[in-house]
Amino acid sequence: MNNSWKKALSVLLAVAMTLSFAACAGNSANNASASNATSSDATSSDATSSDASAYTDAELAEIAVKIGDSDEFTVTKGDIVDQYDYIVSMYTAYGMSAPSTDEDIEAMQDDVISSLVSDKIQLYEASLLGITLTDEELADVEAQVEDEMSYYMDLFRSQAESEGASDVEARTLEIFQEQLDAAGMDMDVDGFRSYIEETYMNEAIKVALQAEVTKDVSATDEEIQAYYDDLLASQTDSYTTSPADYGYAAEDYQMNGGDPMLYTPEGYVRVRSISISPEGDVSDDYTTLLSDLTDLEAQYGAAALAALADKYAAAGADASNTSINVTTSEIEGGASLVSDYITKKAAADALYEEYIADARAKADEAYAALEAGTSFEDVLTQYGEDTMYTSYPSFVDTGLLMYIGGEDTSWDAKLVEAVGLLQAGEHTAVIQIDDVFYILQLVGSEPAGEKSFTDAYDDVKAAVVAQNADTAWSAQVQSWENDTSIATYYEDVFRDIGK
Numbered sequence: 459m460n461n462s463w464k465k466a467l468s469v470l471l472a473v474a475m476t477l478s479f480a481a482c483a484g485n486s487a488n489n490a491s492a493s494n495a496t497s498s499d500a501t502s503s504d505a506t507s508s509d510a511s512a513y514t515d516a517e518l519a520e521i522a523v524k525i526g527d528s529d530e531f532t533v534t535k536g537d538i539v540d541q542y543d544y545i546v547s548m549y550t551a552y553g554m555s556a557p558s559t560d561e562d563i564e565a566m567q568d569d570v571i572s573s574l575v576s577d578k579i580q581l582y583e584a585s586l587l588g589i590t591l592t593d594e595e596l597a598d599v600e601a602q603v604e605d606e607m608s609y610y611m612d613l614f615r616s617q618a619e620s621e622g623a624s625d626v627e628a629r630t631l632e633i634f635q636e637q638l639d640a641a642g643m644d645m646d647v648d649g650f651r652s653y654i655e656e657t658y659m660n661e662a663i664k665v666a667l668q669a670e671v672t673k674d675v676s677a678t679d680e681e682i683q684a685y686y687d688d689l690l691a692s693q694t695d696s697y698t699t700s701p702a703d704y705g706y707a708a709e710d711y712q713m714n715g716g717d718p719m720l721y722t723p724e725g726y727v728r729v730r731s732i733s734i735s736p737e738g739d740v741s742d743d744y745t746t747l748l749s750d751l752t753d754l755e756a757q758y759g760a761a762a763l764a765a766l767a768d769k770y771a772a773a774g775a776d777a778s779n780t781s782i783n784v785t786t787s788e789i790e791g792g793a794s795l796v797s798d799y800i801t802k803k804a805a806a807d808a809l810y811e812e813y814i815a816d817a818r819a820k821a822d823e824a825y826a827a828l829e830a831g832t833s834f835e836d837v838l839t840q841y842g843e844d845t846m847y848t849s850y851p852s853f854v855d856t857g858l859l860m861y862i863g864g865e866d867t868s869w870d871a872k873l874v875e876a877v878g879l880l881q882a883g884e885h886t887a888v889i890q891i892d893d894v895f896y897i898l899q900l901v902g903s904e905p906a907g908e909k910s911f912t913d914a915y916d917d918v919k920a921a922v923v924a925q926n927a928d929t930a931w932s933a934q935v936q937s938w939e940n941d942t943s944i945a946t947y948y949e950d951v952f953r954d955i956g957k
Contacts, residue, residue, distance in 0.1 A: 522952040531582040563956040584667040672927035693721040705859040718917035725863015726904035732897040736817040747806040821895035834899045857901035
């Protein structure tokens with residue numbers, strides 16, 4: 459059995475374990491020693507490795523950094539060991555050498571501690587401000603946890619089914635636990651759920667803290683005008699030079715916000731698309747038949763060339779003479795090869811048709827609904843499978859961008875060609891591209907040219923306010939991290955890690 463997916467999942471789970479530790483802040487040795495103290499209850503360790511097994515449970519539980527006056531917000535030695543070892547494992551995975559000198563080891567220690575402490579400081583400051591999550595925010599956290607757990611459970615359930623497990627659910631949980639163990643996560647499945655719930659909860663609290671800290675940030679008219687002028691000049695230059703780049707940028711803004719679109723090049727339209735794909739994978743028998751057909755084509759081609767070469771030689775003809783041909787009967791084994799090819803081609807076509815039959819029928823049903831007068835939006839909602847429309851419902855209203863003024867790098871050329879024949883509001887017939895069936899509707903042309911300052915004012919102001927808020931937030935976090943009265947560092951607890 460191919461276990462490559464298991465290795466990938468081990469890495470994925472390890473990454474999940476470090477979600478809250480991912481960003482390495484710039485503070486290092488100087489910051490870590492700014493408020494040094496000696497732990498009154500710390501015990502020295504003779505360990506020379508950062509491997510957690512080199513320390514006792516009591517040592518791993520020792521407080522390495524304390525934020526505030528209580529023990530509510532702390533970083534333990536075990537926290538640092540886990541993250542340090544993870545980084546070393548990444549070094550090894552990419553063929554890099556782990557730090558070996560005391561100076562380099564302590565620099566890595568400080569980077570690890572800096573990121574851990576930054577997170578804890580933000581949670582500490584949130585507690586001081588009395589920040590709690592709303593019912594809606596708590597529901598969002600729970601939805602994120604459910605999504606992540608469902609992702610893993612679905613993946614492991616599929617593996618359990620492929621193994622032919624008699625009790626699929628029990629085997630699914632076994633595989634989950636195996637992957638947690640392989641990732642070095644000392645917890646069971648319920649513990650992992652609690653871990654990611656805490657991770658998402660803390661992230662939501664930090665987001666709420668940022669919103670509170672930056673709630674009064676604004677933008678001046680001068681800032682807004684300058685931002686507009688610079689962005690318009692930049693976009694005009696970029697999308698005049700490379701108009702095909704506009705579609706991705708405009709859709710990204712529609713999905714995620716950021717810089718508003720102030721310039722639209724000529725040649726763009728908006729389309730709605732219904733896409734329908736077969737369920738599951740094509741059968742192994744079909745794949746085998748395709749391989750056989752490829753082999754037969756090669757055999758027939760080689761035999762045909764050999765027969766043709768014999769004919770040229772017999773006629774004493776020059777290679778430039780294109781009037782000499784061979785028939786199947788003149789090719790050694792030709793009739794048998796052709797017969798075998800036709801038989802296997804028919805079998806392959808039948809298997810492929812069986813594979814796509816349900817998708818084709820669904821597409822035909824969608825098309826019939828359109829022809830009967832059902833709105834494209836309703837048919838898209840009922841039959842469409844593109845998650846873009848469910849993840850970002852605004853695209854149901856606006857449609858997606860397609861570049862018909864040149865080469866579109868996102869849409870298949872056949873689809874672009876078909877849309878080019880439509881009038882606004884019209885739709886195509888069912889179009890098959892590879893295994894996917896499409897029906898497209900032309901919404902209309904995307905207005906080209908510049909967006910005026912007046913029309914763009916609200917969008918540009920929002921972008922400037924967001925930029926100013928990011929700046930203010932970064933400054934506040936840096937101020938907290940530089941405040942030596944907030945965090946107390948016990949160097950005698952963590953300085954042996956990695957040595």
